[in-house]
Amino acid sequence: MVSTEKEEGEHSAKKMRKGLWSPDEDERLYSHITNYGVGTWSSVAQLAGLKRSGKSCRLRWLNYLQPDLKREPISKQEGDLIVSLQKLLGNRWSAIAARIPGRTDNEIKNYWNSRIRKKHRQRMRADGGYQSQSPEMGMGQAEEKGAQDSITDGISLDLCGQAMSGGQVGHGATTSHNSNSADHQPSSQLPVFSCKLAHPGVAAQNGEQQPSLAVPFLKSYQVNFAEEEYVDFLMSLSDDLPEI
DNA sequence: AACTGCACCAACCGCCTGACA
DNA sequence: GTGTCAGGCGGTTGGTGCAGT
Structure with a gap:
């Protein structure tokens, strides 16, 4: 499952985090994109202070954080x-x-x-x-x-x-x-x-x-x-x- | 209460494509 | 023309919750 921050720290600093996104990560990504836009996804990950790949950030934004997404079940x-x-x-x-x-x-x-x-x-x-x-x-x-x-x-x-x-x-x-x-x-x-x-x-x-x-x-x-x-x-x- | 099967969903993986040097 | 990189896409996997037994 999702590794903790402590566990992350015990691994290589460059090691990418995987698994479910925490609310804190969501907040970081959302506020960064709404404030500064995307630019390149790899830079988003870096500038937002996320140990995630650019791909992962892109996916999280497109599939979950985008403001115009519908939340209700598919009708x-x-x-x-x-x-x-x-x-x-x-x-x-x-x-x-x-x-x-x-x-x-x-x-x-x-x-x-x-x-x-x-x-x-x-x-x-x-x-x-x-x-x-x-x-x-x-x-x-x-x-x-x-x-x-x-x-x-x-x-x-x-x-x-x-x-x-x-x-x-x-x-x-x-x-x-x-x-x-x-x-x-x-x-x-x-x-x-x-x-x-x-x-x-x-x-x-x-x-x-x-x-x-x-x-x-x-x-x-x-x-x-x-x-x-x-x-x-x-x-x-x-x-x-x-x-x- | 414990177990099992199923449905749903989030996220990752691998491949492809286009842009750029 | 070629290599590299980032982004995009479809396929797949793994986790979680719920219903049925």
Whole structure:
């Protein structure tokens, strides 16, 4: 676990501290960055008096200390958006995070991985599972593929109406525009998916640097789909996406 | 009460890329 | 053209808390 200051002192002065951040370290890093900015991360670590690598400081700032981070758990709407964007962009967590304000790539990655595990376990229980896999496989390719299938199913079932800043993905019943509820629609009715999903295509095509969070959405689509067309539409968007 | 399995989360590791000398 | 360094990214690991047995 986290070594104490005394233990640190007993080691080489140059030895980098690892493990969980203490409140004091957080305070040092936060006040340094808010007062002086970042500059280079290695200098931040040095100037803030932290025995941490620049990488570690950067990670702590981006994933925890940044003032504009959301603290509440990922909502169902955000989860749906993550699923949709993962389908679209693959495991490019930073690209996905750039489209979900207040969320970090690490947070999204953790959410995704736990979701994959959950879906996969449900599937294993349901149909006897992938018995050819070794138990220590972890999140190997075969396991992930099985889980991906489940998640594709989840896209068509779980999406619900919610305005996001820049991107919207939602669905309502075919015969009704009342889609405010986050509950699943009855499966007896074919749902219609509405999708307003934006991406930075224009800027990238012009060779401009992709903005991180400030202006992530420069082009949008707003269409309605039957359920079986929805995933195809998301996939087709990927052809229009620039390499990010 | 003790144990076990699971979910969640924070952080590290290794690799890649771009900037710069 | 090449080497070095810092930053960024995705994958993975380890710790913690909670629920179930």
